[in-house]
Amino acid sequence: MLSANLSAIFYLISGILFILALRGLSSPETSRQGNFFGISGMIIAITVTFLSIGNFSTGIVVVLIFLLIGGLIGAFIAYKIPMTAMPELVAGFHSLVGLAAVFVAISAFLNPAAFNLGTPGNIKLGSLIEMSIGAAVGAITFSGSIIAFLKLQGIMSGSPITFKGQHPLNALILISIIVITFILCSTQSASLFWILLAVSFLIGFLLIIPIGGADMPVVISMLNSYSGWAAAGIGFTLENTALIITGALVGSSGAILSYIMCKGMNRSFFNVILGGFGATEQSQGNQNKEQRPVKSGNADDAAFLMKNASSVIIVPGYGMAVAQAQHALREMVDTLKKNDIKVSYAIHPVAGRMPGHMNVLLAEANVPYDEVFELEEINNDFANADVAFVIGANDVTNPVAKTDPQSPIYGMPVLDVEKCKSVLFVKRSLSPGYAGIDNDLFYKENTLMLFADAKKMTEDITKNL
Amino acid sequence: MEIDPFIFRLSIFILSIFIGYYVVWSVTPSLHTPLMSVTNAISSVIIVGAIIAGLAGNSDSIFNTSSVFGFLAISLAAINIFGGFLVTQRMLAMYKKKKKDK
Numbered sequence: 001m002l003s004a005n006l007s008a009i010f011y012l013i014s015g016i017l018f019i020l021a022l023r024g025l026s027s028p029e030t031s032r033q034g035n036f037f038g039i040s041g042m043i044i045a046i047t048v049t050f051l052s053i054g055n056f057s058t059g060i061v062v063v064l065i066f067l068l069i070g071g072l073i074g075a076f077i078a079y080k081i082p083m084t085a086m087p088e089l090v091a092g093f094h095s096l097v098g099l100a101a102v103f104v105a106i107s108a109f110l111n112p113a114a115f116n117l118g119t120p121g122n123i124k125l126g127s128l129i130e131m132s133i134g135a136a137v138g139a140i141t142f143s144g145s146i147i148a149f150l151k152l153q154g155i156m157s158g159s160p161i162t163f164k165g166q167h168p169l170n171a172l173i174l175i176s177i178i179v180i181t182f183i184l185c186s187t188q189s190a191s192l193f194w195i196l197l198a199v200s201f202l203i204g205f206l207l208i209i210p211i212g213g214a215d216m217p218v219v220i221s222m223l224n225s226y227s228g229w230a231a232a233g234i235g236f237t238l239e240n241t242a243l244i245i246t247g248a249l250v251g252s253s254g255a256i257l258s259y260i261m262c263k264g265m266n267r268s269f270f271n272v273i274l275g276g277f278g279a280t281e282q283s284q285g286n287q288n289k290e291q292r293p294v295k296s297g298n299a300d301d302a303a304f305l306m307k308n309a310s311s312v313i314i315v316p317g318y319g320m321a322v323a324q325a326q327h328a329l330r331e332m333v334d335t336l337k338k339n340d341i342k343v344s345y346a347i348h349p350v351a352g353r354m355p356g357h358m359n360v361l362l363a364e365a366n367v368p369y370d371e372v373f374e375l376e377e378i379n380n381d382f383a384n385a386d387v388a389f390v391i392g393a394n395d396v397t398n399p400v401a402k403t404d405p406q407s408p409i410y411g412m413p414v415l416d417v418e419k420c421k422s423v424l425f426v427k428r429s430l431s432p433g434y435a436g437i438d439n440d441l442f443y444k445e446n447t448l449m450l451f452a453d454a455k456k457m458t459e460d461i462t463k464n465l
Numbered sequence: 466m467e468i469d470p471f472i473f474r475l476s477i478f479i480l481s482i483f484i485g486y487y488v489v490w491s492v493t494p495s496l497h498t499p500l501m502s503v504t505n506a507i508s509s510v511i512i513v514g515a516i517i518a519g520l521a522g523n524s525d526s527i528f529n530t531s532s533v534f535g536f537l538a539i540s541l542a543a544i545n546i547f548g549g550f551l552v553t554q555r556m557l558a559m560y561k562k563k564k565k566d567k
Contacts (some may be wrong), residue, residue, distance in 0.1 A: 011513075014510070015481075018507045018510070019484055019488060021503055021507060022485070022488045022489060022492065022500070022503070022504070023488050023491070025492045025493070025496045025499060025500050025503070026491045026492055026493060027493060028493070028495070028496065028557070028560040028562075031496060031499065031557045031560070032554070032557050032558070034503075035503060035550060035553050035554050035557060038503055038506060038507055038550060038553075039550050041507070041510075042506070042507070042509075042510060042546055042550070045510050045512075045513055046512060046513070046516070049513045049516045049517065050516065053516070053517065053520050058527055059519065059520045059527045059532070060520065062519065062527055062528075062536060063516055063519045063520060063536070063539060066519070066536045066537075066539040066540045066543070067512075067539055067540070067543045068543075069540050069543070070539065070540035070541065070542065070543025070544045070546075070547070071543045071544075071546070071547040072547075073540075073543075073544045073547075073548075074543060074544040074545060074546065074547030074548030074549070074551070075547045075548065075551055077544070077548045077552075078547065078548045078549075078550075078551035078552040078555060079551065079555070081552065083556070083559075086498055086502075086552075086556075089502075089548075089552065090498075090501050090502055090505065093502070093505040093544075093545050093548060093549060094505065096509075096541045096542070096544055096545050097505065097508050097509055097511065097541075097542075097545060099538075099541055100509065100511050100512070100515060100538040100541040100542045100545070101511055103515070103518075103534040103535070103537050103538035103541070104511060104514040104515050104518055104534075104535070104538050106531075106534045107514075107515075107518035107521075107531045107532070107534040107535045107538070108514070108518065110530055110531040110534070111518070111521055111529075111531035111532075113521075114517060114518065114521025114531070115514075115517060115518075115521075126471055220501065221501070224501055224504060224505070227505070227508050228504065228508055231508045231510070231511050232478060234511055234514055235474075235478075235511075236471075236474055236478070237514075238513070238514045238517070239470070239474065240513055240514070241474075241477060242510050242513065243510055243511060243513060243514070244474055244477050244478050244481065245477060245478075245481045246507050246508055246510050247478075247481075247508065248478050248479075248481030248482045248484075248485055249481055249484065249485040249488070249489075249504070249507070250485075250504040250507065250508045251482065251485070252482045252485035252486050252489060253485055253489040253500065253504050254501075254504070256486065256489045256490060257489075257497060257500070257501070260494075260497075347494075347495075349494065354497075354498060354501065355494070355497035355498065355500075355501065356494060356495060356496060356497030356498035356499070356500070356501075357498060359494070359495035359496070359497070359498065360498045360499070360556055360559070363495075363556070363559040363560045363561070364559050366559075366561065368561055368562055368563035369495055369560050369561070369562065370562055370563050371563065372495060374494050374495075
């Protein structure tokens with residue numbers, strides 16, 4: 001049996017390994033090593049926990065069985081999941097972290113002696129506060145992530161669900177959570193603990209339903225952050241350094257990602273969270289919908305334009321993920337490269353449904369990561385490029401964001417696609433994007449609309465090259 | 466006057482937030498998806514609490530309400546640990562540099 005001090009040191013080591021795991025992600029070369037550090041940290045933490053209990057009775061068999069069941073399910077999912085389903089997977093995983101935090105909190109509340117926290121009905125005040133916070137945040141993470149998962153999976157409509165009095169109701173529930181926690185801590189009442197959990201589940205659900213599909217990058221990052229704070233709350237209860245360090249790391253990681261995503265949309269965090277984007281603007285978008293002329297073409301025209309170009313910039317978006325067009329796109333680019341045409345990819349921070357979504361899909365299609373550029377890195381190159389190939393992106397290319405102060409997306413950083421000599425825009429129809437506004441780019445002189453499914457169109461272009 | 470151990474944990478917590486802040490800003494944007502899946506995996510170190518909870522029930526029987534919640538939490542966290550690390554590894558293996566020749 002390991003002494004408490006020695007196990008604390010091992011928990012610290014695993015915390016440091018987790019820091020190194022994140023540090024590794026600063027570049028793709030070091031990232032694989034980073035992941036290895038993360039795995040080692042986890043193995044150390046789990047082993048130390050077993051050794052510090054040191055009570056190898058029949059209970060340990062049950063623990064190992066449950067561990068194995070979970071592990072097999074997790075490994076199975078990890079190998080089977082298609083890369084396009086990554087946002088759903090991450091949302092699903094967040095919900096599990098949240099639920100695990102809730103279960104550990106329940107367990108600690110029912111049997112505090114096992115964690116040295118006192119006896120039922122007489123739990124140390126500090127521990128009870130920490131436990132309640134961990135449980136409440138865990139519950140919010142769980143139900144919020146479930147909604148995010150359902151929206152991403154398309155089981156639930158991606159459009160915002162709003163109703164009258166939504167915000168006052170949410171505010172009321174949030175206040176009641178604080179009040180319940182306060183009374184719970186002074187009375188130690190078990191029924192209040194269950195009420196706290198129920199109310200937290202409810203608010204998680206209510207907070208996410210008004211948020212629309214394209215705001216999912218913010219929501220996923222935010223839930224990522226919550227799952228970290230929940231883990232940290234439990235870490236304080238269990239007085240476990242590894243959990244406290246990890247919780248803080250994950251919490252700040254998610255918060256930074258949310259910030260980057262909000263900045264990518266030029267919206268404040270509260271604006272996104274309060275939801276309902278696009279609901280008010282839609283009417284305005286419909287008013288000035290006089291039919292403006294657009295030029296449309298076919299795969300042949302597109303192939304002709306690209307063959308005569310010397311540089312092409314590809315702008316992928318969520319539509320590419322939906323159409324699973326990344327492999328077809330890579331094949332098209334290969335053909336272009338054979339003709340000595342320079343090709344690069346431009347990724348907007350909020351392209352897709354989660355941070356880095358497009359990068360993973362391109363990597364899956366064997367696109368080398370040094371051909372893929374972020375908005376700031378590549379935006380000046382559009383003016384010198386011959387062709388911009390927009391595939392599945394829309395709002396992030398809309399020049400209105402720079403020109404029209406009335407527009408809901410005014411001020412959002414956009415890719416300067418219109419500065420290219422010619423723009424090829426693959427889209428299924430002229431329908432507006434998520435923000436519910438028309439894209440001025442459609443009507444520009446140098447834009448050629450390619451109305452088709454992204455994957456099919458890309459394949460057809462390749463044939464014509 | 467002795468310092469409450471809570472203050473030490475709070476110090477670790479706050480310093481870790483700062484470490485997290487600087488480390489995560491240095492993560493390249495193209496690896497943000499693996500970042501999310503790996504943070505998922507490491508936050509499942511909560512399994513430590515689940516194991517303690519699961520093994521706490523053997524005074525009279527292995528299964529009581531408290532330990533059953535522990536067992537369930539073990540499975541949930543294990544899904545995340547294995548799933549999170551493996552899917553991250555799968556993603557990271559795909560990030561390749563341009564071949565030098567050509």
